Amino acid sequence: GTTLGASAAEKGRYFGAAVGTYKFGDGTYMSVLNREFNSLVAENEMKWDATEPQRGGFNFGAGDRIVSHARANGMSMRGHTLLWHAQQPGWAQGLSGGDLRNAAINHVTQTAAHFRGQIYAWDVVNEAFADGGSGGRRDSNLQRTGNDWIEAAFRAARNADPGAKLCYNDYNTDGINAKSTGVYNMVRDFKSRGVPIDCVGFQSHLGTSIPGDYQANLQRFADLGVDVQITELDVTQANPSVYAAVTRACLAVSRCTGITVWGVRDCDSWRGSDNALLFDCAGNKKQAYNAVLDTLNGG
Numbered sequence: 001g002t003t004l005g006a007s008a009a010e011k012g013r014y015f016g017a018a019v020g021t022y023k024f025g026d027g028t029y030m031s032v033l034n035r036e037f038n039s040l041v042a043e044n045e046m047k048w049d050a051t052e053p054q055r056g057g058f059n060f061g062a063g064d065r066i067v068s069h070a071r072a073n074g075m076s077m078r079g080h081t082l083l084w085h086a087q088q089p090g091w092a093q094g095l096s097g098g099d100l101r102n103a104a105i106n107h108v109t110q111t112a113a114h115f116r117g118q119i120y121a122w123d124v125v126n127e128a129f130a131d132g133g134s135g136g137r138r139d140s141n142l143q144r145t146g147n148d149w150i151e152a153a154f155r156a157a158r159n160a161d162p163g164a165k166l167c168y169n170d171y172n173t174d175g176i177n178a179k180s181t182g183v184y185n186m187v188r189d190f191k192s193r194g195v196p197i198d199c200v201g202f203q204s205h206l207g208t209s210i211p212g213d214y215q216a217n218l219q220r221f222a223d224l225g226v227d228v229q230i231t232e233l234d235v236t237q238a239n240p241s242v243y244a245a246v247t248r249a250c251l252a253v254s255r256c257t258g259i260t261v262w263g264v265r266d267c268d269s270w271r272g273s274d275n276a277l278l279f280d281c282a283g284n285k286k287q288a289y290n291a292v293l294d295t296l297n298g299g
């Protein structure tokens with residue numbers, strides 16, 4: 001293939017980008033997006049603060065705009081994210097206990113139902129594990145409603161949109177470490193008890209190197225019977241060999257269904273001056289782009 005999306009499709013995978021509707025009027029941005037990518041995810045528009053600014057008052061307009069663009073251009077959609085400790089609306093931040101639990105599950109149900117049939121995979125829960133060596137859950141208002149909040153969210157999402165793949169998504173889980181093993185143990189437990197989970201997302205916000213056991217980590221999750229996806233890839237100074245190694249690892253794991261980069265051009269990135277993406281601010285292909293494309297094409 002001659003584009004990221006086409007080359008990934010030849011390997012039975014997608015290649016996606018995180019987008020923001022506020023860039024949809026930028027011609028350079030849109031031409032790169034429409035040429036290169038065959039999957040989209042909303043960088044912010046489907047989060048809780050954006051979709052339910054008032055309790056029970058939903059606003060799916062911006063998310064719908066992204067879904068429409070994806071549909072019109074034959075792109076698949078990842079949904080990000082139904083529950084997260086960050087970017088909660090102010091009203092939810094003030095709740096706790098059963099009241100917060102009910103509000104959270106209602107949010108999952110209403111949001112997944114609204115987008116029913118249009119989402120390939122949902123990040124049902126994002127970043128619920130603690131950093132460091134504990135392998136345990138992150139402390140958050142959601143966690144304080146009870147350890148079963150994650151499975152309750154997955155069950156609600158399955159009921160609301162039975163066709164969507166349901167993912168758990170996190171960062172610093174890209175190699176084999178205490179945090180990723182905590183997630184691994186949760187997924188194994190969910191599979192053994194019939195809690196509906198279909199996939200795990202590895203954000204892969206990477207520095208100047210890739211963990212040596214990156215592929216082995218993807219594989220151990222795949223061996224539990226879930227798909228794996230690279231969901232928010234960006235790399236310090238877009239190191240071409242790191243980008244190539246991530247791509248190679250995904251291609252080597254048959255259940256790795258696709259890669260998403262967290263933005264289009266360097267100037268669209270949350271990482272500011274890290275120049276972490278595949279296109280420069282003018283929309284030109286960078287060296288890392290060629291490294292990814294060549295790897296997808298088997299070079």
Ligand code: G3I
Nearest residue numbers: 020043044080081086087126127171203205232262269270
């Ligand atoms: O929408 C408001 C706008 O009204 C206001 O004028 C402006 C002033 O600062 O802020 C705007 O909100 C910002 C929002 O992005 C939309 O642009 C927030 O301040 C800003 O904090 C927010 O940042 C996002 C961040 O998540 C929030 O935690 C980034 O764009 C987004 O790239 C980032 O994405 C996360 C993933 O969801 C989860 N994994 C990590 C990843 C990187 O942090």
